[in-house]
Amino acid sequence: MYNGVEFRTWKDVGRLGDNVGGQGFSWNQKIGQSVYAFGYPAGPHPDGDRPYTGLTPKYCYGKTSAAGAVAGFKAEAQIALKCSMTAGASGGPWIAQYSSTMRVGYINGVTSLVGDTDSNGRFDFATSPYFDSETYSIYSAASNLASGKIGK
Template identity: 60%
Template sequence: MNTRAKRLALPLGGALLATTVVGASLATTAEAKPGRKSVTLSSAKAAQSVAKFWTSSRLKAAQHYTEDSDASGKFKTSRKAGADGSPGMIAPDAGNRSAGRSKNVNLPTTVGRVFFAVGGQLYYCSASAIESKYANLVATAGHCVYDTDSNQAVDKFVFVPGYHEGKANWGIYVGAKFHTHYDFANFEDYDRDYAFVNVYNGVKPGRRGWEDVGRLSDQVGGQGFAWNQPVGKNVYLFGYPTASHPDGDRPYSGETMKYCYGKTYPGPAVPKYKVDEGVAVKCAFTPGSSGGPFIQQYSSSKRVGYINGVVSLALDTDANNRYDRISSPYFDGETAAIYRYASNLWTGKLPWVR
């Protein structure tokens, strides 16, 4: 992908990321590197209050996050996103969650909701566990971890894989640190609207207090990762659409996971969000699905494939008050560099958990 002129300050280059980082780095404050911004979400000590905060009633009370997630109008086609290097793939981890053969699409156990607070209000987006060295990584949209209005991280961030009607059967995973592209965090550039989040071991309340349920991907598996792939690939989209269409029709409850299937193409240019090199799929998802994965080569029997995008914007492209397209940033070598950095960070078990 060619370098965008709208990048105002930082140069590109090979010195994007280190790959060996000790767990102590999770206690640092915001850290900016060329192409990457890393921000602490919660220390291990503070994670206790975060986990306790998200009761079943609060999980159900959270609202879909519509801030910076949709647009409507007649759009021009964006420039075709192109690779900035060789294509690559990281294999998924199916764990023990294979489903066998089925005529229906078996939903991935890796996908769930992320919950957080902004300005005291409770919100959620969609997300997925993704393969990493320490089985502790989540992929979602940048705007689901970083509030561009206040220019700071969201509060009380947790991931609940397999969320269903207020239940967290595989535990609650408190966010430790997120990593997004510098251009998203500093210029609100939705061509870079993605984030990778390291989470602590999952927890759940038990008879003798909070119990450790282990590492995320050990429990639900981890999707693979793909970058610099050609546009025109068939993908599945998974998430929790909730909001109504602009005409008021609300086809989704948001309490259960849904999917779309289609072929990526050079998506609409959306000046409001500085999107001019995105990809899109025909899909009637509504907000609430933000952060859900685009997965290519999805195996319904193994429930895994390769994440090659995340739901960024729900678009009404013919101005008929119905969402008809879902957009994603194009995952290129810079995305891969941020992913590699995040995938090598350790978090571990929380000290206050039995």
């Protein structure tokens, strides 16, 4: 017992995704595909406005477009999406073929950078690395690794 909380012996029940489900994974998709980008934005826009708290999930929806390289972040092959989310949304999934009733689809990116294209002090786009065959090979290698069993 710790601080009034009783600890139990953990039981290994297998892989997380096999027990609770998960999203699919897609790569080498054409630019111009519709995606939902999810995140928990919390940071201010460049003009100081703070429309998000970081406590509530938000999303953007639209078609991807090609994005230029950003040398300062070593971001080369990217896709972009019109989106007003701020800092804090980074790492949130971009999901293609998303079903809002089933809440499943295919991860096709993750929010990496946000920017302001019209210089009005408000973020209006987000970028993601382009998921290509190299991304898939890394995903595939990692998905076949076991994290080990829980317990004694």
